[in-house]
Amino acid sequence: MLRLKPDPLLSPLVLCLLFFLSLPLFSSAMDLDPMLPEVYSEEREIRGWWMSEKLDGIRGYWDGTSMFSRNGTPLFPPDFFTAGLPPFAIEGELWAGRQAFEKTASIVMPEPPHG
Structure with a gap:
């Protein structure tokens, strides 16, 4: 009987790929609570x-079309920032660097820019 030995690098790569491909299926079907x-x-x-x-x-928190703070306040990051975000829900820290909280807040201010 011929037994194939799995490539040790291939298995983790396949699992990672399957995980990321499955995210859109599950994320649109459930509400995510921020960590x-x-x-x-x-x-x-x-x-x-x-x-x-x-x-x-x-x-x-990006819901696939809009961004919110963890308490649900709408955030308004620049278009160039959201252009590459996926069409499904993700969350993470918006950070402009050490000692730059005010800079981060001014970029995603809680109301749209006035023009």
């Missing part, structure tokens, strides 16, 4: 988890 920060406790088991430092930015 909120939690206080670290030394009793909590963290091995195997990925984490990052808290960035001083604005949490953005």
Whole structure:
């Protein structure tokens, strides 16, 4: 019997590809609650988890057509920023750099620019 040995790089790539291809199917069918920060406790088991430092930015939720803050306030990022975003829901931190919270806030201000 011939047994094929899987390529060790191919399996993770296929899984990643399948995961990202399935996102539009699931994200349009469910409402996403934004992830909120939690206080670290030394009793909590963290091995195997990925984490990052808290960035001083604005949490953005993209519903596929518009952007909102984590409490639902409409945000108005520039068109060039949203042009490459997918047609399904994603969330993440809008961040312009260290010590630049005000700059970030001024870019996505909670009301549309007046012209």
